[in-house]
Amino acid sequence: MTRRLNRRSFLALSTTSAGAILSYKWLKPATAQLVNDQIYAIQTGDVTATSAIIWARGNRQSNLAVDFSTSSNFRGLVNTIIGSQVSAETDYTGTLELSGLRPDTTYYYQARFVKDATSGGLSQLRENEDFVGKFRTAPDSEQNRTVRFVWAADMAGQGWGRNPNLQITAR
Secondary structure, three states, rough: OOOOOOHHHHHHHHHHHHHHHHHHHHHHHHHHOOOHHOOOOEEEEEOOOEEEEEEEOOOOOOEEEEEEEEOOOOOOOEEEEEEEEEEEEHEEEEEEEEOOOOOOEEEEEEEEEEEOOOOOOOOHHHHHHEHHHEOOOOOOOOOOOOOOOOOOOOOOOOOOOOOOOOHOOOO
């Protein structure tokens, strides 16, 4: 059984098809740009009372840039530091030191890669929480604070790393 296409259906189908074909031409470069700017991983390390090291890995030769703030939504004062170039020789991995930080303060950061050291501004990827990291600086050396250490080990039964004095590791 065949169905006749009326004028209204024909116009709706034509408009939708034309829109899909034309938008592909404009969306393709935008999609390619997102893939080119992909960040594979971010990590914080060596956090002291006034500094922290940020690690990030991208997928192209570029400069690592980090936006950081005490605001989780990056409103107000946002600092941006642009670091050295990453390349195939560094496995597209770079580190950047954030210094002059306040003790006992939570910071939020976003790592991104820019084409050159003069590219500034905030990254558009901030909407995606996967690209935002968080760390807390150590308290000032004059402050007394409670410190907790967490220990974990392979508990698969090989017997290594077990402390029989701890209930969690007792057999």
